[in-house]
Amino acid sequence: MATPTDTTTTDSAEAPDYRPTLFLPQTDFPMKAGLPKREPEILARWSEMDLYARLREARKDAPVFSYHDGPPYANGNLHMGHALNKILKDMVCRSQSLLGRNAAFVPGWDCHGLPIEWKVEEKYRNAGKNKDEVPVLEFRQECRDFAAHWVDVQREEFQRLGVLADWKRPYTTMSNDAEASIVSEFLKFAMSGALYQGSKPVMWSTVEKTALAEAEVEYHDHNSPTIYLAFPVQRSKNVFLSPSMEQRRAHLVIWTTTPWTIPANRAIAYAEHMTYVLVEAGHEGPQGMERKAYVVAEPLLETFLKETGLDKPQIVQTFSGRELEGTVCAHPLRGQGYEFDVPALAGDFVTDEQGTGFVHVAPGHGQDDYILGMKHGIEVPHTVGEDGTYYDHVPLFAGRQVLLPNGKNGDANKTVMEALGATGHLVASGRLQHSYPHSWRSKAPLIFRNTPQWFISMSHEGLRDKALAAIDTVKWYPARGQARIRSMVETRPDWVVSRQRAWGVPLTIFVHKETGEILRDDEVNKRVTDAVAERGCDAWYDTDPQSFLGNDYKADDYDQVMDILDVWFDSGSTHAFVLEGREDQTWPATLYLEGSDQHRGWFQSSLLESCGTRGRAPYDQVVTHGFILDETGKKMSKSGKNAMSPEKIIQQSGAEILRIWVASSDYQNDLVVGPNIIKACTDSYRKLRNTIRFLLGNLAGFEESERVSLEDMKAAPESEGLGLELFVLHRLAELDQLVREGYETYDFTRVFHALTNFCVTELSAFYFDIRKDALYCDAPDSLRRRAARTVMDQVFACLTAWLAPVLSFTMEEAWLSRFPEEDGSVHLRTFPDVPADWKNDDIAARWQRLRQFRRVVTGALEIERREKRIGASLEGAPHVYVEDDAIRAALGDVPLDDLCITSELTVMPAGDTAPADAFRLDDVAGVAVVPVHAEGEKCARCWKILPDVNSVPAHPGTCGRCAGAVSARAGAAE
Structure with a gap:
């Protein structure tokens, strides 16, 4: 739409300059945000006024929303995962506060444990020192100092994200209390x-020399040796009794990716309900080619024969796993210090997905192995020390290393395989790339190791x-x-x-x-x-x-x-000393919020x-978010060289852009971020800022005396067009319900997208577009202009509150721009109470049809502009044919020229048929438009082309409406 602020010349060359008579927007809220500079200024104001303490005082008697912050490790600068996590938490607490609750945010840090200790040890390693030679209290003090440093660093970085919390009194797990x-x-x-x-197998880091919890483990691809190993059957109750087997001993064959655990083998597990076969085949042994009999699961036989390359296989016997009960084998290294029996035991963890249908059981090196061994009273041997080296009492392999101090493979696998090969029981070997547990700190592979530990x-x-x-x-x-x-x-x-x-x-x-x-x-x-x-x-x-x-x-x-x-x-x-130990917290927590790995x-x-x-649980609700992916779909990590720095994004674009990224993403799944995503977030921010700026500019000088009541809007003649204001109020009522429900269920994405769509498509592209003319050009006491400013005041009140949890800096800037004299903050507010009678489904249905009508008209005019047959929509006076009864009924006496931003608009009589070449839209049946040029002269003030331009000599070049407005404004000024 062309507006009176454009530089286009008017037809009335002799007309005075009427720009001073217009109500053009006035605001000091800049179009360009300058967030990297402006945000620290707002943070300084919040600090000076102690906004967090002010908010606690304001909500001291409100219903409690007890949020408990999960502590990050104090061991480095923030990454994008930190940004996602803390921004979500901030949006939770801000939105709950705006919902009228007392939502304290006590931040905390995890200051103990391997992540911090590992960093301090790293300093020793780089200096060639041994951590174990440092006095324990001296070492602990270094860890404490290290953690305290990073608490301070991260505290500043979290605040820069706009996170409002009790930064003066955080909790740390290393404080005395x-x-x-x-x-x-x-x-x-x-x-x-x-x-x-107890003495059980636990996941053990030979690099860090400690047991690890499952939560400290991550899985990476690892290349492992594989072996098919035959255990000679010594005796059996039910099988291997056929005449052909009298001269040949059967062998149960296991498959494993950890040959180094064979010295710890004490049993073999089978599946009771699986079908097994006894197959006789040629095998190249120490004495040359010899035929042996092997037992494997029938579903895995084909793979077994293919990978072992056995010669001329022949199935001798088929039987159920149940018949293996009572079978006892010899250890493959019998005669070399491994003189014990190896019983075959039924195990519910045996599958036919991979291997042979038999699982080698080393009770000291696996959880399933341990449980099965305990059930049958099997020995749990200690074979490997804390550094990954075989103990001295382990026959053949004492001193051999499973893993080296740097986490690389030692010589244990190779040595064990060589010893097994010499016995003739190693059927085949190979390599396998598979997912394997690693320490999330050292990134080194782990082992399952039997050690004395304390358990709950x-x-x-x-x-x-x-x-x-x-x-x-x-x-x-x-x-x-x-x-x-x-x-x-x-x-x-x-x-x-x-x-x-x-x-x-x-x-x-x-x-x-x-x-x-x-x-x-x-x-x-x-x-x-x-x-x-x-x-x-x-x-x-x-x-x-x-x-x-x-x-x-x-x-x-x-x-x-x-x-x-x-x-x-x-x-x-932490729930014990934070939720129960502080006067500003209550137990249990209403909410815990962390990543899905938690x-x-x-x-x-x-x-x-x-x-x-x-x-009972220490929380009533739990929210989880996903991980961060780059724009190719790969998990973001520093080691992967694809990490984005939140600090860099803040320096370039501002923290608000990160907050928009969080709010606009489906955080319950993995989130994608990258340059293109950040650019899209910046574009969204710009549109939202422009909406707020338009509101501020057109609310300049708004006073209560201007306000138009809902009753007066409803009572106004339809020709005033105030049904548009009633429609906007209806939309505010609908959005109020959506926003409250969204924030109650932590559905920030739904809230953000709904508000963004409202600002961009319903306000900027529709309501503001239509009302610019009335706001700029109507007389100051015009009912239409007053009603528009009344509604925009309500829109401003709602939007600044609804968007405050997401755009915490910008909504504060907007609020202070309009109310600079107030010693307050948008974050001290609660969501405005939206009257129930704003909701009007009849108005909504009518205006949906009017918007359909408008779309067809503006579509026709856009083609006229594109073809340069008109310069602006105000040059048009289209004729519109309406065959749809519902749309025709909706038109009533609504000023359709204002609705469609034309100088005139004629709805043709019912029954008239539109020409075949009239403009139509496929999705709006029953409306057709014939473009027509407006007749008359161009008003020097509003730029409409009307017959009554120059009809008032006192104000040459103006239309009747503008002449009256100029007179009214001049009178008001006097």
């Missing part, structure tokens, strides 16, 4: 009997059952999170809570040297907890144990446990800790 609370929570498990010491029992006092029951009481967003965490808790083993490290909360227990029993004494526990509360966990290291034990026990009778608690126990206990991490450790000590 937090450590004392963690100790207290741990001792509850010790006192209840849930804590026990999942069965003691029904912990597993309590956790499963609690899961079903929680509201999960998305809903699939419930099944995900449930499946993990159903199958998880007992919780390994001990780590062989130095930095963290120690297992503050004493164990009797003779009985191995934990000392359970409330008075001892209180002395320990009090000491930690006063001096932190260093007290466990620098205090004489006797002072903890008191007069009732002798220190010489007890071992003081020096292992460190699993860091997931630390973070799993179903096996923080969500689960918090669940187990709370169910074990309080009998």
